[in-house]
Amino acid sequence: MRPIFLTALLFPALLAADLPDPPVTLERLQAIQDAVRDLLPAARPAVVAILTGDGTASGVIIDKSGLVLTAAHVAETPGRELRVVLEDGRRVTGTTLGLDKTTDAALLQLNDTKRDWPHAAVSRRVIEAQPGEWCFALGHPGGFDKARGVVLRVGRIIRQTANSLQTDCVLMGGDSGGPLFNLKGEVIGIHSQIWEKRDENMHVSMAPFLRAWDEMKSSLVIRTWGTGSGGYLGLAADVNPDTELLEVLEVLAGSPSEKAGVLPGESILALDGEPLGGLSHLSNAVKLRAAGDQVRLRLKKGGQEREVSVTLGHRPKEEG
Amino acid sequence: MRPALCLILLAAGASAEMRPSLQPEDRKNGSRTLLALDPVHRQAIKATARLVDTGGRAAALATWVGEDGYLITKASEAPELEKLQVRLADGSLAALREIRRDTRHDLVLAQAIGVTGVTAIPFTADAKAPAFGQWITAPAADGQLRLGVISASSRQIPGLGAAIGVRMDEKPAPGGKGVRVLAVAEDSPARAAGLRDGDILLSLDDDTLSQFSQVSQLISKRQPGEIVAVKYLRDGRERACKVRLASRSKVLNNWEGEDFANGGISLRTDSFEKILQHDLPLGPADMGGPLLDLSGRPLGINIARVDRITTFALPAAVFWPLVKGWIEADRHPPKALPAR
Numbered sequence: 209m210r211p212i213f214l215t216a217l218l219f220p221a222l223l224a225a226d227l228p229d230p231p232v233t234l235e236r237l238q239a240i241q242d243a244v245r246d247l248l249p250a251a252r253p254a255v256v257a258i259l260t261g262d263g264t265a266s267g268v269i270i271d272k273s274g275l276v277l278t279a280a281h282v283a284e285t286p287g288r289e290l291r292v293v294l295e296d297g298r299r300v301t302g303t304t305l306g307l308d309k310t311t312d313a314a315l316l317q318l319n320d321t322k323r324d325w326p327h328a329a330v331s332r333r334v335i336e337a338q339p340g341e342w343c344f345a346l347g348h349p350g351g352f353d354k355a356r357g358v359v360l361r362v363g364r365i366i367r368q369t370a371n372s373l374q375t376d377c378v379l380m381g382g383d384s385g386g387p388l389f390n391l392k393g394e395v396i397g398i399h400s401q402i403w404e405k406r407d408e409n410m411h412v413s414m415a416p417f418l419r420a421w422d423e424m425k426s427s428l429v430i431r432t433w434g435t436g437s438g439g440y441l442g443l444a445a446d447v448n449p450d451t452e453l454l455e456v457l458e459v460l461a462g463s464p465s466e467k468a469g470v471l472p473g474e475s476i477l478a479l480d481g482e483p484l485g486g487l488s489h490l491s492n493a494v495k496l497r498a499a500g501d502q503v504r505l506r507l508k509k510g511g512q513e514r515e516v517s518v519t520l521g522h523r524p525k526e527e528g
Numbered sequence: 529m530r531p532a533l534c535l536i537l538l539a540a541g542a543s544a545e546m547r548p549s550l551q552p553e554d555r556k557n558g559s560r561t562l563l564a565l566d567p568v569h570r571q572a573i574k575a576t577a578r579l580v581d582t583g584g585r586a587a588a589l590a591t592w593v594g595e596d597g598y599l600i601t602k603a604s605e606a607p608e609l610e611k612l613q614v615r616l617a618d619g620s621l622a623a624l625r626e627i628r629r630d631t632r633h634d635l636v637l638a639q640a641i642g643v644t645g646v647t648a649i650p651f652t653a654d655a656k657a658p659a660f661g662q663w664i665t666a667p668a669a670d671g672q673l674r675l676g677v678i679s680a681s682s683r684q685i686p687g688l689g690a691a692i693g694v695r696m697d698e699k700p701a702p703g704g705k706g707v708r709v710l711a712v713a714e715d716s717p718a719r720a721a722g723l724r725d726g727d728i729l730l731s732l733d734d735d736t737l738s739q740f741s742q743v744s745q746l747i748s749k750r751q752p753g754e755i756v757a758v759k760y761l762r763d764g765r766e767r768a769c770k771v772r773l774a775s776r777s778k779v780l781n782n783w784e785g786e787d788f789a790n791g792g793i794s795l796r797t798d799s800f801e802k803i804l805q806h807d808l809p810l811g812p813a814d815m816g817g818p819l820l821d822l823s824g825r826p827l828g829i830n831i832a833r834v835d836r837i838t839t840f841a842l843p844a845a846v847f848w849p850l851v852k853g854w855i856e857a858d859r860h861p862p863k864a865l866p867a868r
Binding site for chain 2: 229231232233234236237238241244245248338339340349350355356357358359360361362363364365366367368374376378379380402406407
């Protein structure tokens with residue numbers, strides 16, 4: 209029923225490369241609990257409730273000036289003044305900045321920028337939010353309730369796509385815009401939508417935020433991204449059946465790869481230190497990074513290995 | 529060389545994934561993850577009694593609190609205990625003797641007749657409260673455990689009274705007898721009892737209705753979980769049904785039937801002196817069973833499924849001194865005074 213099963217079947221080689229992890233032990237669960245509990249005192253005050261006029265949602269403060277990440281369906285349009293409730297019940301105001309309706313990412317600025325706001329760090333390594341990783345969700349489901357406080361859910365990442373994460377941290381109305389954290393206490397997702405099953409909880413990943421940080425801060429409505437955009441290398445590659453390595457077949461003229469000196473015939477071993485399993489692995493790794501990001505490619509030709517740094521470009525329109 | 533380029537673009541469009549999706553068995557409440565709870569599993573299941581109705585359907589769970597067959601469960605899910613039975617580990621059934629029904633805490637103490645040697649849960653009144661973010665587990669009616677965390681602050685849940693879930697005509701019904709129903713809430717007591725738009729309510733228990741305001745007055749004096757006998761008029765014929773009242777907050781929050789809890793919500797979801805909030809994915813028929821930490825220490829009993837992400841449990845400190853007293857009183861009834 210869901211297209212995702214079909215795409216998974218398209219890459220049996222990739223599946224085979226990922227042997228199942230051993231099941232979780234009681235000790236591992238204990239360590240996850242300890243990590244979450246250590247992170248909560250710092251994470252909780254960064255979570256806010258946002259009153260939208262006809263409803264209630266959540267958000268997370270990510271710098272001391274009071275910049276807040278939330279969902280586009282919460283912000284709706286740039287320049288809206290909204291009331292924001294802090295963990296202790298204090299009410300302040302914020303103004304929506306830019307948003308991306310395609311991916312549901314949005315920014316809001318608390319109006320008082322002089323206060324040293326409690327805040328959470330954003331994970332800049334989107335690629336690390338992989339299926340199987342443990343994570344935790346915070347938010348104000350059903351609206352702000354001082355006696356209850358922020359509501360916690362602990363779970364695992366089920367699926368990662370170019371712009372989103374699916375987890376089994378169960379969400380409900382009012383959670384929209386709230387943060388998903390990794391076990392380092394960094395924000396890796398923003399609660400976006402649910403489907404009816406308890407495992408169908410969707411979060412915006414950090415990719416759309418990182419890609420368009422400047423545009424969003426300058427209150428632009430971004431409509432151009434669909435799934436599949438992102439960074440761009442400008443090379444064609446495929447697995448060489450003899451060497452089983454990912455080999456560069458062609459480097460496009462004027463592309464980021466050409467500027468970095470990548471040559472046809474070289475094999476790509478790793479991207480930012482992460483060994484590459486196949487073609488889709490490479491294209492996903494590139495897509496999950498923003499245009500403008502630098503990536504290190506480990507290349508091999510003959511017996512020689514070398515590393516180049518490539519500044520990712522925007523995917524040319526006709527190919528996107 | 530050109531086709532290779534097409535390939536990379538196609539691949540990019542077709543799959544946005546890196547690692548494959550996490551399989552259901554490896555998710556938080558998947559079968560492989562729950563293997564980690566094996567040491568607690570046996571203990572939790574032995575301490576749990578399953579209550580079934582006359583048709584053998586799961587009605588609620590209960591927690592064994594005395595080796596001689598004493599158990600407690602959620603009172604509002606077991607309004608007529610005489611119609612329920614305990615299904616024991618060997619599959620046999622035992623009848624129940626109701627001992628004490630306590631509306632304040634929504635608890636009922638009963639004894640399974642003829643049952644001895646069960647494993648009672650060693651509740652203590654002075655047990656340390658679980659911490660925010662601590663793992664917890666509880667059995668569900670399917671015999672499996674669920675894994676979750678203490679997900680919010682422990683607190684009191686004020687009560688807003690009971691409701692049946694109908695909107696009524698403020699004008700008197702034709703002929704001055706009864707109150708006309710204008711709308712019935714989805715997933716409400718009235719809907720479950722079969723009431724429909726256009727029905728004319730004639731009486732609630734022994735009270736004859738002539739004004740719409742009487743209905744809420746009468747219902748507000750009752751508790752969620754209680755049963756009210758309703759007489760009504762439909763197509764000119766007088767009919768009768770029994771309505772099991774629910775918490776007003778449950779009915780109002782789900783007027784359109786927006787139950788994203790997957791499996792429903794308890795009839796009574798409020799009016800608790802103190803609760804522990806957790807995120808175990810349970811259903812209304814899983815209430816009454818024990819809540820444990822991962823070392824098997826009992827924390828309380830599950831008392832209300834509230835919404836898609838919320839279950840409430842009563843902490844042992846709230847109910848154990850009471851329940852212990854009720855059991856003692858039942859085991860040792862006052863002796864008859866000697867005749868003079």
